[in-house]
Amino acid sequence: MNVTSIDTFGAKGTLEVGSNSYEIFRLAAVPGTEKLPYALKVLAENLLRTEDGANITADQIRALAAWDPSAEPDTEIQFTPARVIMQDFTGVPCIVDLATMREAVTTLGGDPNKVNPLSPADMVIDHSVILDVFGTADALERNVDLEYERNGERYQFLRWGQGAFDDFKVVPPGVGIVHQVNIEYLAPTVMVRNGQAYPDTCVGTDSHTTMVNGLGVLGWGVGGIEAEAAMLGQPVSMLIPRVVGFKLTGEIKPGVTATDVVLTVTDMLRKHGVVGKFVEFYGKGVAEVPLANRATLGNMSPEFGSTAAIFPIDEETINYLRLTGRSDEQLALVEAYAKEQGLWHDADNEPAYSEYLELDLSTVVPSIAGPKRPQDRILLSDSKTQFRQDIRTYTNDPVPHTALDEALEESFPASDPVASGTATDGAALPTAANGNSGRPSKPIKVSDPERGDFVLDHGAVVVAGITSCTNTSNPSVMIGAALLARNAVEKGLASKPWVKTNMAPGSQVVADYYEKAGLWPYLEKLGFYVGGFGCTTCIGNTGPLPEQISAAINDNDLSVTAVLSGNRNFEGRISPDVKMNYLASPPLVIAYALAGTMDFDFETDALGKDQNGNDVFLKDIWPSAQEIDDTIKSAISRDMFTKSYATVFDGDQRWQGLNTPEGDTFAWDEKSTYVRKAPYFDGMSMEPAPVEDIKGARVLALLGDSVTTDHISPAGPIKPGTPAAQYLDANGVARKDYNSLGSRRGNHEVMIRGTFANIRLRNQLLDDVSGGYTRDFTQPGGPQAFIYDASQNYQAAGIPLVVLGGKEYGSGSSRDWAAKGTRLLGVKAVITESFERIHRSNLIGMGVVPLQFPAGQSAASLGLDGTETFDIEGITKLNEGVTPKTMKVTATKENGEKVVFDAVVRIDTPGEADYYRNGGILQYVLRNMIRG
Known part of the structure; x- marks a missing residue:
């Protein structure tokens, strides 16, 4: 989008490059900008080029030029990203909302074609492939077939959007991961549009949009809600x-x-x-x-x-x-x-x-991170010791004594291949009898028709995934992993039979350079066949574990592990069968597939024996830096990228063969369980109703620290019997076709029912209960109920809701549904000790007020247990154009006792206050669009 700047500083000029001439806005016209850090120079150019005297003023430009590094942020600026990038999980709701906005504009007497991206928007479909099939040569083909089978409705809708909206392009499934496609193809680093050259900047509907920062491009993840506003020309409000x-x-x-x-x-x-x-x-x-x-x-x-x-x-x-x-x-x-x-x-x-x-x-x-947060780093040399400490919090089983070895010998005589530590393929097996004392142990014998007989125990690595944007874009670790696989195979080593192996490169170029380097046969020998080009294990699209393995884990409550080369390892995210998740480099993922257990010290424990019966250690198969470098130089070339991306928007015959509706507005299918018209504009008028104080609110959930957007709005499998599953059952969807919550983000009915439904969420209103449950105080005694069911009862009774949380509330993926679901459940305010950035702004974008307990205070220190009713005063001041610093919260206990405190208001900028007054960012944009 080209914006005509009023150019107070006379910065507009031309830049000649070869035979081309470009209009640019010179930073040198504003004294002081030369001293700024790189990122702030990019922001300064952005303001110069978009200065309009109203939203973006000369004062903002002066404030940025005079930036004081030591000052606390207090100056609001309006940043206009050059483009928007989306993946399909977060992107589908954006396009649903845009399609719904077209209808709302028509209802309010406006022109529906005004609803169009004003900034270019690209969507890469990369989040929908699930690794149902693994470890076979046809895994990729079968997984993609299943992907189209499950997601045909969504894909038809996205193809409609590609035709209906200007400046909106879709990269079809099977090309690669959004962030890798962004750095390898979409990001120009310097943008040219209508003769103007300026720094490429972007916001994306995925928190890892920041990958493009490596290319010198300023960009970050925003909620889908903010991304929609950016697409529609709304600048992003931020403090310097x-x-x-x-x-x-x-x-x-x-x-x-x-x-x-x-x-x-x-x-x-x-x-x-x-x-x-x-x-x-x-x-x-x-x-x-x-x-x-x-x-x-x-x-x-x-x-x-x-x-x-x-x-x-x-x-x-x-x-x-x-x-x-x-x-x-x-x-x-x-x-x-x-x-x-x-x-x-x-x-x-x-x-x-x-x-x-x-x-x-x-x-x-060398390091790994886990078992549940990316910042919990463990030195590889300490990993076994740390695992033995951590496993005790995941199981009640006792640490075994010598009697265990006798019991094992009785169960599995020495002649048994299981007891002697070998599987049908000759791979060594870690069992409690093989020196696993010092940690809880519960050896379970498994007979699998495809994988033979083996023993599973706590700590077994059941998922080893080379996956995610973080590492599959990096040839040094990807080539390193493949060379390690070659060295392992040449020594006669094999992956353990209970490990679900996954290779999901971030772009097809990875497959090409593996091919050229002749490394595929070794990876495949260890089970690492390509299963999809997309974001898989890292977002919970791991697919089911083999039936016998899953049954052994769940029937015996085994605490097993996943190792992945990703960036997210939150609880309940990778697989519902796995409690402990570890991040590691791609070579270490393969090493753990060979080891088969987290209870392993790579320095002292052998991975197996070579053909001559000698122990093989990790150091014996780790490739040298020189060999990795030489392989990169010989195997990766420019023509791989040009060939791979030449037809990036075309798609295969499956994509091209989709039956796609046409027209400016979408023909909603009432029977669809994937794409439904969004409810945000129902009954909306041109003038917003005044905001009101909150009276008599009940607590829907009382939560602890580090509650992630995964906890609030999970993206993984849909668990049978839960409200989301009940809805799908009622709509005739077979259990095998449930798909994931992430894939159904275009249907608010599924998503509301999935909000706060993570299997690991602990609502402290209940004692020792995990999952999406609360107490329903519309019923006598406040019995346990599903959060969705209780919310429906509260809303029917006209009772507003609040959520109480701890520190870092809403960290993790930038899930717009974590805020949308919260709002649609009837929550009016969220009160926490602290918020992560994106989720806080998303809550405001949905008309939910974010509040913080006074510094140093918490729900616990104030004696709140969630059974209170809440009154929040001071919201009405926003009607006068004033954002109060604090709001008075009164929590009344069942015995009439009151707890009163001043909550800090986290509506941080005037722009955010406008969104809140309008009931949300989309309503604000829509009203302005019609007026404009």
Whole structure:
């Protein structure tokens, strides 16, 4: 979208590059901008180019130029992203909302064609492939067939949207993961539109949008709600942030991977505290960081909590753009523009930062993270010891004594291949008899028709997934994993029979370079056949475990583990059968598939024996840095990228053969269980009703610390018997066709029923109960009920609801449904100790007020147990255009005793106050669109 700037500073000029001429807005016209960190220079250019005197003013530009690194953020600016990027889970609701807005505009007497993306929007369908089939040559084909079978309705709808909306493009299924497609193809680094050149910036409906920061592109994840507003030309309201300078020195040592660096940085930044801040990498060490590693670091920004984690543009950026097939004309523009605007990295001129950190890359050692958060880093050398400590919190089974060995010998005589520690394929088996004392143990014999006989115990690795945007974009770790697989196969090692192996590359280019390097046969010998090109294990699209293995785990309450090369390992996310999830580099994922258990020390425990009967250790099969580098140079070429992306929007015959509806407005199918008209605009008038104080509210959920958007709005399997499953049953959907909650995000009926329904969610209104339950105080005594059922009763009785939470409420994926579901359940306010950035703004975007307990206080310290009724006063001040700093909350206990406190109001900007007054961001945009 080109915006005509009023150009107070006379910054408009031209840039000649070769035979081309571009209009640009020169930062040099504003004194002070030359001293700014890279990311703030990008914001300054954005304001210069979009200055309109109303939303974006000369004062905002002056404030940015005069930025004080040490000041606390207090100046609001309006950032206009160049483009929007979406994945299908979060993108489908966006397009549902846009389609619904077209109808609402018509109802209110406006022109429906006004509802169109004003900023270019790309959607990559990457979240819908489920690994039902694994470990076979036809896994990819069968999984894609199932994907189309399940998601045909959604895909028809998205193809309609591609035709109905201008400037909206869809990358069909099977191409790759959104963030990898973004850095390899979609991101231009410098954007050209209508003759204007300016920095590429983007917001995305996935928290890992920050991966593009590695390419020098300022962008971050927003909720789907904010993304829709950005598509419709609404600037993103934000405070000028603090910028943390992260200095990199030294080089990583052999045997250490980019994943290890990322887990170390995540650990450091979480400890330092960077929520709501920008992180910017600088220093001489930056030049030594390959672009794939930069992208890996940028990708993990949400795990350490920052808004963005950016690298400046330099020679390495240009080299990567060249490798991935960008045109010579584009390369020349990126370099010339970056140098003209002071955006080219200059290691000798370091800007001032708000805070400083430093990492000598040579000090990084191999690490994993788990068992439930990405910031819980464990040194690989300590992993067995740490596992033995952690497993005790996941099981009540006693630590075995010597009697256990006798019991095992009795159950499985030495002649039995299970007891002697071998499976039908000759692979060694860890059992309690093989020295697993020191941790809880419950060896269970499993007979599987396909996998033979073996013993499962606590700690068994049942999922080993090379998956996710974080690492599959990085040739050094992907080639490293494949070379390790080759070395393992040549030594005669095999994956354990109980491990569900997964290889889901982030782009087809990975498959091409594996092919060229001749590495596929080794990966496949270990079970790592390609299962899909998409985001799989990391988002819970792991698919079911083999039946006998799943039954053994659930019938015996085994605490088993998953190891994945992803970025998210929250509880209940990866597989409903798995309690403990660990993040690791791709080579270590393969190593754990060989080990078969987390109760393993790679330094002292052998992975198996070679053909001569010698023990094989991890160090014996780990590839050298030189070999990884040589393989990358010989196997990866520019033409792989140009060929792979030449037909990126075409899709296969399945995509092209979809029966797609036409027309400006969508013909909703009342029978659809995937795509339903959204309810947000029902009964909406042109003038918003005044906001009101909350009276007599009940607590729907009382929650602890680190409640993630996964807990609030899970994306995984739909559990039979739950309200979401009951709805699908009532609509004639067979259990095998439930699909996942994530895939049904276009249907609010399913999503409301799935809100707060995570199997690991603990609502403290109930004692020791997990899952989507609460107490329903519309009934005598407040009996236990499903959260959805209780919410329906409360809403029928006209009783508003509140949610109480702890620290870091709403961390994790930027799920718009975590806010939409909260609102549609009748929740008017969420009161916590602290919020993660995206979820807080999403709540406001849905008309829910975010409040914080007074500093140092919590529900527990105030003596609240969730049985109280709540009154919240001060909301009506917003009708007068005033956002109060605090609101008075009165919680009345059943015996009449009152707890009164002043809750801090987390409506942080005037723009957010406008959204709240309008009942939400979409209503605000819609009203302005009709007026405009």
